[in-house]
Amino acid sequence: xxxxxxxWSPYDNNGGSCVAVAGADYCVVAADxxxxxxxSILTRxxxxxxxxxxxxxxxxxxxxxxxxxxxxxxxxxxxxYQQQHNxxxxxxxxxxxxxxxxxxxxxFPYYSFNVLGGLDSEGKGCVFTxxxxxxxxxxxxxxxxSGSTLIMPFLDNQLKSPSPLxxxxxxxxxxxxxxxxxxxxxxxxxxxxERDIYTGDKLEIVVINAEGIRREYIELRKx
Amino acid sequence: xxRNQYDTDVTTWSPAGRLFQVExxxxxxxxxxxxxxxxxxxxxxxACVNKANSELSSHQKKIFKVDDHIGVAIAGLTAxxxxxxxxxxxxxxxxxxxxxxxxxVGRLVVQLAxxxxxxxxxxxxxxxxxxxxxxxxxESGAHLYYNCPSGNYFEYQAFAIGSRSQAAKTYLERxxxxxxxxxxxxxxxxxxxxxxxxxxxxxxxxxxxTVAVMGVGEPFHILDQETVQQLIDKFELVVEDExxxxxxxxxxxxxxxxEGDAAEQGGDAGQGAxxxxxxxxxxx
Numbered sequence: 172x173x174x175x176x177x178x179w180s181p182y183d184n185n186g187g188s189c190v191a192v193a194g195a196d197y198c199v200v201a202a203d204x205x206x207x208x209x210x211s212i213l214t215r216x217x218x219x220x221x222x223x224x225x226x227x228x229x230x231x232x233x234x235x236x237x238x239x240x241x242x243x244x245x246x247x248x249x250x251x252y253q254q255q256h257n258x259x260x261x262x263x264x265x266x267x268x269x270x271x272x273x274x275x276x277x278x279f280p281y282y283s284f285n286v287l288g289g290l291d292s293e294g295k296g297c298v299f300t301x302x303x304x305x306x307x308x309x310x311x312x313x314x315x316x317s318g319s320t321l322i323m324p325f326l327d328n329q330l331k332s333p334s335p336l337x338x339x340x341x342x343x344x345x346x347x348x349x350x351x352x353x354x355x356x357x358x359x360x361x362x363x364x365e366r367d368i369y370t371g372d373k374l375e376i377v378v379i380n381a382e383g384i385r386r387e388y389i390e391l392r393k394x
Numbered sequence: 395x396x397r398n399q400y401d402t403d404v405t406t407w408s409p410a411g412r413l414f415q416v417e418x419x420x421x422x423x424x425x426x427x428x429x430x431x432x433x434x435x436x437x438x439x440x441a442c443v444n445k446a447n448s449e450l451s452s453h454q455k456k457i458f459k460v461d462d463h464i465g466v467a468i469a470g471l472t473a474x475x476x477x478x479x480x481x482x483x484x485x486x487x488x489x490x491x492x493x494x495x496x497x498x499v500g501r502l503v504v505q506l507a508x509x510x511x512x513x514x515x516x517x518x519x520x521x522x523x524x525x526x527x528x529x530x531x532x533e534s535g536a537h538l539y540y541n542c543p544s545g546n547y548f549e550y551q552a553f554a555i556g557s558r559s560q561a562a563k564t565y566l567e568r569x570x571x572x573x574x575x576x577x578x579x580x581x582x583x584x585x586x587x588x589x590x591x592x593x594x595x596x597x598x599x600x601x602x603x604t605v606a607v608m609g610v611g612e613p614f615h616i617l618d619q620e621t622v623q624q625l626i627d628k629f630e631l632v633v634e635d636e637x638x639x640x641x642x643x644x645x646x647x648x649x650x651x652x653e654g655d656a657a658e659q660g661g662d663a664g665q666g667a668x669x670x671x672x673x674x675x676x677x678x
Binding site: 243244247250251254 | 459480483484487490491
């Protein structure tokens with residue numbers, strides 16, 4: 172008799188792609204708005220982006236129920252932090268909190284592939300990229316989700332320093348201006364939409380800079 | 395209060411059916427510096443007197459934001475008050491997380507009261523030595539509650555607790571019928587005047603009081619010092635006739651007039667037709 176296998180999974184993959192790019196004094200976080208299951212579309216208008224603090228925004232793809240639970244938890248923890256410290260959490264602080272929160276469920280993980288973007292305490296753009304169990308790293312740019320395999324090589328080509336062996340190490344921040352970074356993100360999603368069936372419908376772009384946070388929506392292919 | 399043989403334990407009744415330890419806890423509230431609360435149909439104002447231990451130290455925080463729609467002012471053992479505020483904040487966050495909606499104030503005060511009651515019926519605990527004026531908004535409008543160490547709670551239109559609160563209460567008793575329809579400015583003005591009553595002649599300045607407001611469409615926030623000082627100046631501008639405990643105010647009003655805005659004086663005289671003419675004229 173063969174071992175009984177579960178015919179029910181607690182997880183589902185709702186697809187979608189997320190990208191974040193850090194600049195000298197800004198950060199761009201973007202995600203498409205398509206939510207799928209299997210080969211079907213559940214909705215064309217679902218936001219994967221969540222503002223966690225004044226200067227800290229998270230985009231997550233994967234299983235959106237887990238994403239929503241994670242967002243609620245972090246929002247509650249941020250409220251507690253504000254009451255205890257009388258100030259907003261910085262992006263690096265939220266980065267560590269997210270990592271700890273994810274690892275807390277190491278043995279029943281949040282099926283959530285996150286990318287955190289914002290401004291650090293010096294006002295410079297910062298992006299943190301995560302796996303499902305909390306391993307994270309501060310980088311200049313990152314992508315997660317179903318389209319990340321298509322998007323990441325393109326971002327590397329455009330944004331990565333010529334050689335990792337170059338000394339002194341280049342800043343983990345792109346030399347692009349804010350509008351150039353937004354255009355790059357739009358280009359990247361247009362390409363990903365062509366070949367990834369789970370990416371499309373609309374693109375939500377969030378830009379964080381010293382003035383605050385602004386949001387933009389761009390149409391993508393709906394097929 | 396006299397020492398007697400039934401007051402050692404909170405779990406010991408007196409032959410007259412009293413729990414002395416609970417009553418002593420309520421005395422602790424009366425020793426703290428004053429806190430005042432008033433509400434209209436749509437807003438709640440909390441005000442308190444900042445008493446510092448010495449000139450060298452800062453004053454203790456007595457007004458806490460519990461959530462966007464709930465705030466609390468305390469009098470008595472401020473350490474107990476801090477702990478209870480933390481509990482209230484935690485309850486609000488948990489409720490919001492589970493139900494995606496703000497915790498109704500009425501529920502919160504019951505939870506707080508039950509927590510206080512526990513401490514009146516355990517031999518290894520002591521009652522909380524703090525009185526809380528809880529102000530909040532919910533679907534049925536603005537509310538103000540007073541939670542005392544005994545575990546009782548009451549809803550009020552306006553109330554004052556702490557030392558010399560009787561003077562404030564006397565003022566509020568005269569004026570409370572008007573509060574339901576008060577505007578934002580009038581409600582705060584009444585709160586400041588009530589606060590001034592507890593000062594027994596000392597000049598009211600924004601540095602010795604704290605004022606917080608919450609209302610429909612207005613999340614809880616503590617007013618900054620400049621705003622409070624401007625509001626104080628506005629109502630002290632009008633030279634008041636002698637009213638009870640108002641003698642030093644004539645001198646204070648003249649000082650206020652120098653720093654005040656002449657245009658404001660015209661505006662204040664305009665709203666001078668107060669509905670209750672028979673009351674002391676100082677409330678113009």
